[in-house]
Amino acid sequence: xxxxxxxxxxxxxxxxxxxxxxxxxxxxxxxxxxxxxxxxxxxxxxxxxxxxxxxxxxxxxxxxxxxxxxxxxxxxxxxxxxxxxxxxxxxxxxxxxxxxxxxxxxxxxxxxxxxxxxxxxxxxxxxxxxxxxxxxxxxxxxxxxxxxxxxxxxxxxxxxxxxxxxxxxxxxxxxxxxxxxxxxxxxxxxxxxxxxxxxxxxxxxxxxxxxxxxxxxxxxxxxxxxxxxxxxxxxxxxxxxxxxxxxxxxxxxxxxxxxxxxxxxxxxxxxxxxxxxxxxxxxxxxxxxxxxxxxxxxxxxxxx
Amino acid sequence: xxxxxxxxxxxxxxxxxxxxxxxxxxxxxxxxxxxxxxxxxxxxxxxxxxxxxxxxxxxxxxxxxxxxxxxxxxxxxxxxxxxxxxxxxxxxxxxxxxxxxxxxxxxxxxxxxxxxxxxxxxxxxxxxxxxxxxxxxxxxxxxxxxxxxxxxxxxxxxxxxxxxxxxxxxxxxxxxxxxxxxxxxxxxxxxxxxxxxxxxxxxxxxxxxxxxxxxxxxxxxxxxxxxxxxxxxxxxxxxxxxxxxxxxxxxxxxxxxxxxxxxxxxxxxxxxxxxxxxxxxxxxxxxxxxxxxxxxxxxxxxxxxxxx
Numbered sequence: 001x002x003x004x005x006x007x008x009x010x011x012x013x014x015x016x017x018x019x020x021x022x023x024x025x026x027x028x029x030x031x032x033x034x035x036x037x038x039x040x041x042x043x044x045x046x047x048x049x050x051x052x053x054x055x056x057x058x059x060x061x062x063x064x065x066x067x068x069x070x071x072x073x074x075x076x077x078x079x080x081x082x083x084x085x086x087x088x089x090x091x092x093x094x095x096x097x098x099x100x101x102x103x104x105x106x107x108x109x110x111x112x113x114x115x116x117x118x119x120x121x122x123x124x125x126x127x128x129x130x131x132x133x134x135x136x137x138x139x140x141x142x143x144x145x146x147x148x149x150x151x152x153x154x155x156x157x158x159x160x161x162x163x164x165x166x167x168x169x170x171x172x173x174x175x176x177x178x179x180x181x182x183x184x185x186x187x188x189x190x191x192x193x194x195x196x197x198x199x200x201x202x203x204x205x206x207x208x209x210x211x212x213x214x215x216x217x218x219x220x221x222x223x224x225x226x227x228x229x230x231x232x233x234x235x236x237x238x239x240x241x242x243x244x245x246x247x248x249x250x251x252x253x254x255x256x257x258x259x260x261x262x263x264x265x266x267x268x269x270x271x272x273x274x275x276x277x278x279x280x281x282x283x284x285x286x287x288x289x290x291x292x293x294x295x296x297x298x299x300x301x302x303x304x
Numbered sequence: 305x306x307x308x309x310x311x312x313x314x315x316x317x318x319x320x321x322x323x324x325x326x327x328x329x330x331x332x333x334x335x336x337x338x339x340x341x342x343x344x345x346x347x348x349x350x351x352x353x354x355x356x357x358x359x360x361x362x363x364x365x366x367x368x369x370x371x372x373x374x375x376x377x378x379x380x381x382x383x384x385x386x387x388x389x390x391x392x393x394x395x396x397x398x399x400x401x402x403x404x405x406x407x408x409x410x411x412x413x414x415x416x417x418x419x420x421x422x423x424x425x426x427x428x429x430x431x432x433x434x435x436x437x438x439x440x441x442x443x444x445x446x447x448x449x450x451x452x453x454x455x456x457x458x459x460x461x462x463x464x465x466x467x468x469x470x471x472x473x474x475x476x477x478x479x480x481x482x483x484x485x486x487x488x489x490x491x492x493x494x495x496x497x498x499x500x501x502x503x504x505x506x507x508x509x510x511x512x513x514x515x516x517x518x519x520x521x522x523x524x525x526x527x528x529x530x531x532x533x534x535x536x537x538x539x540x541x542x543x544x545x546x547x548x549x550x551x552x553x554x555x556x557x558x559x560x561x562x563x564x565x566x567x568x569x570x571x572x573x574x575x576x577x578x579x580x581x582x583x584x585x586x587x588x589x590x591x592x593x594x595x596x597x598x599x600x601x602x603x604x605x606x607x608x609x610x611x612x
Contacts, residue, residue, distance in 0.1 A: 034455075052420060055419065057419045057420060057423045058370055058419065061423070061426075102368055108367065108369040108370055109364060109369050109533055109537050111369075112369045112370075112373065112529040112534075113530075113533060113534045113537065113583070113584060113587050114578045114584070115529065115532075116526070116527045116528070116530040116534070116583070116584070117530070117581060117583075118525045118527035119452075119576075119580070120452075120527055120530070120574075120576050120577040120578075120579070120580030121328040121577065121580075123349060123448075123451075123453075123524075123526075123527070123573075123574040123576050123577045124573050124574065124577040126452075126574070127572065127573035127574050127577070128573065130448075131572055131573075136485045143448075144447060146451070147430075147434045147438075154488075163464075203558075217436075221377075221430045221526075222427050222430050222431060222434075222546065223433065224423045224426060224427040225426065225427040226428055228423045228424060228427070229424050229427060231603050232420045232424060254606075266437075266528060267432055268435055269431075269435060269438050271430075271431055271434055272431040272432065272434055272435040272438075273431075274431070275427045275428050275430070275431030275432075276428065276431055278424070278427070279424060279427070279428040283423055285468035
């Protein structure tokens, strides 16, 4: 079941792509990783698009860190870390939705202080867990939560993650239209009779579930790589909202597939592959946007 | 392959047969200071606390909390990379944080979506750091100690480096104190008066990078806020005079560091937890006391209003 061990004894990549993919999918752990990874990616791509619209980047970072402390806490109690991961993220997500709009500088400082303490708490749980090496044998559990451990998923967990991801994506698609309106122009949305506060709270809960979902793929520290990077790259290139939302999910999916493929053959960690591919795509999108803004054709069109 | 002492998690001394706490503090301190590494930890901790307390005041004034978070994470990649090629992690930390500070001051200004840019850099830096760390065997403990801080294995050389870096930072802050304070409080007015605002911003980011590279050794990459941002935030709530805020911020940072080191000597858990808990508890107490006072004042004014 341990993917890392199998990966060490693999044949190098051949130039026959179909044979390569067949070899990859002959392993149980790779099938689980692709199943869970695909749904995680789609959910992150969709939710991330709204995270950028609503300026919630720092908040999503904080949520994932809370998830780390929760997961370590439940692991310490001998339970499945996923309970703590999802539980603590959702509780804090609901709590965050109760905050009003405060001054950005004050909010950042408060978030930072709480974040440092929650991480310190996670460090304590990790220390307690490691202090008892006879019962707690998995010393890499902390690294797994912080940096991802998708090759360690068993089939059962992979199906659960896929199901949760599918439900979250579905819920987001259902409220996509009113949520877009409420994110871009909350005042008009309220005037039109939309339940803006309810939508805000609902979105934070969806965000909390998504962040907890993404932890096995990229880890609590690297949630940005799947949540923010695809949406930010798409926003550089596409202006139309629904097309952007769709393409953001597609891009997240492609980045994840490429990352898993790269991790399988080069045995670099998945989260490194995903964050690097994402970064390169973002750089390419930024350059493309810059070129377009400075091209002669575009300037001529603006002059007209 | 063996790891430099910088990379181990918790204090092996503090196990069941480790030091015992007595209620005689003098004996405790004597017991503690017979170990070289505790003396070094206290020396480095003191230097870091003083510098972080001063620099943190300007971080809060200039709204650089998220940027400090990112610089620390860039430092993580630096430390991991340095150990991979067999150099001192402090050298890697300094190189990467300084380069990161230059990058943020060059690109961060023009970009409209600064948070997004910073977030993407953050993900890249952490991914890179994890790659470096995982190229080792038995990488878990290494990652833990860089992320959550560490007191074991601070050498005499590290103390000297911390002293030099700290002196440079404090000296530079003393030189630029007045224009920097002016520019931080009211950027527009400072620019109108001919203060080189842009130059000061770059200088300050570089000083911040130096401070973070030093502080990471004690509190770790993830917990940097506890020494950099929280003391200054608490101080700012208690007084509004700049010099008093600075003194208070430094005192609080010292208190958290010394308290954390003292407790961590007796308990086998990460130092970072104790420092963050002390600073968070103080933050909460001050916040609660302030809101209670405000409520009391409101009640008082209402009562006086009714009397009139």
